[in-house]
Amino acid sequence: MSDPFDNDVHGAAPSGAREPGWERATLEKLAYAALNEQRSARRWKIFFRLAWLSVFVLLIWALLHRSTTTVDKTTAHTAVVEIKGEIASGADASAEFVVAAMRSAFEDEGAQAVVLLINSPGGSPVQAGIISDEILRLKARHKKPIYAVVEESCASAAYYIAASTDKIFVDKASIVGSIGVLMDGFGFTGLMDKLGVERRLMTAGENKGFLDPFSPQTESQKAYAQAMLNQIHQQFIGVVKAGRGQRLKESPELFSGLFWTGQQSIELGLADQIGSLDYVAREVVKAEELIDYTRRENVAERLAKRFGAAIGEGAVRAVRSLPAIR
Structure with missing residues (x-):
């Protein structure tokens, strides 16, 4: 007869015991x-x-x-290209965007004429010169009229562009003109002397520090800058005279940098007549439908x-x- 206590020694472990390695x-x-x-x-x-x-x-x-609304550009219409804000590289009114828009407008068969809708205080003479030259080229190639319609302002570089069009239409209160060139900056040499600040500028080339605001400007440098401004001014005047021709009523103040109202600009020959965009499309171009060809940089392109x-x-x-x- 088996011993009842053998299981405790040789059989299963007691219920409270754990197998070896359970912690692991x-x-x-x-x-x-x-x-x-x-x-x-x-x-x-x-x-x-x-x-x-x-x-x-x-x-x-x-x-x-x-998505954009599909427009049939083969039907007769007036092509519109906006020039708004500063005329500068990288801006909406840059030569890159304006020239591309004008080319598209001139090349479309349905465009009876191109209208530059201008509202700009001016900007870069280089960008304006590129646009002006392209206006002349496109007019000669496509034999289409191009007009400028001025909203609030058409000054400086903006007028440089408008002068190359066939006709300029303005509002009686528009600001037109400012045929001049400027170069501005600041000089702090007097203030530095009062504060006891010494400017230490080293250059290789005697004019490399030209226009440095913390260095005195010599008479020869002033004369050089003025000659450069005069040359650009004469280029501007030449474009205006070539574009406006006999319509200009020259006076000593015409190319002085002054600007005038739309009504005064007509009297001086800087503009042709009062007229809005709708008026030009309806009465001059005889194509009331307006199609906007303006190139604009969207948010994604900026990013x-x-x-x-x-x-x-x-x-x-x-x-x-x-x-x-x-």
């Missing part, structure tokens, strides 16, 4: 659970990053391909130009920095 098994389970949680967190992190990247890409795509490289590099870095899932 428990730690492994906890470690695997923590690892799985980290992997899950990484997956969600990657998901949200890719989701935001997708949203950004879709936004850029939508801005670049925003692409200013931040495109940085965004692309940042996206590559973000993808590279994503933790690997194993």
Whole structure:
């Protein structure tokens, strides 16, 4: 007969006992659970990053391909190109944008004439010169009239452009003219002397510090700058005389940099008559339908130009920095 106490010694362990290594098994389970949680967190992190990247890409795509109303440009119409704000490289009224718009307008068969709708205080003579030269080339090539319609202002470089068109229409209160050139800046040498500040400027070339606001300006430098301004001024005058011809009523003040109202500009021969955009399309061009050819830089293009490289590099870095899932 077996001893009832043999199971305690040779049989199963008591119910309160644990198998050897249970602590290690428990730690492994906890470690695997923590690892799985980290992997899950990484997956969600990657998901949200890719989701935001997708949203950004879709936004850029939508801005670049925003829907526009389809217009039949083969029907008779008046083509409009706006020149608004400062005429400068990188601006909406840059030669790059204006010239591209004018080319499209002249090349379309349905465009009976091109109207430059101007509201600008002026800007770069270089940009204005490029636009003016292109006006003359396109007129000669396509044999289409081009008119300027002035809203609030057509001054300085803006008038440089308008003078090359066939006719200039203004409002009686428009500001027109300012046929002149300027170069401005500041000089702080007197203030530096009072404060006891010494300017230490070293150059290779005696005129390399020309127009430095913290250095005195010599008489020869002043004469050089004035000669350069005079030359550009004469170029401006030449464009105005070539464009306006016998319509100009020359006076000593005409090319002095003064500006006039629209009504006065007509009397001086700087403009031709009172007229709005609708009036010119209806009564002069005889094509009331207006189609805008103006090139405008949208938000996406600005982002692409200013931040495109940085965004692309940042996206590559973000993808590279994503933790690997194993």
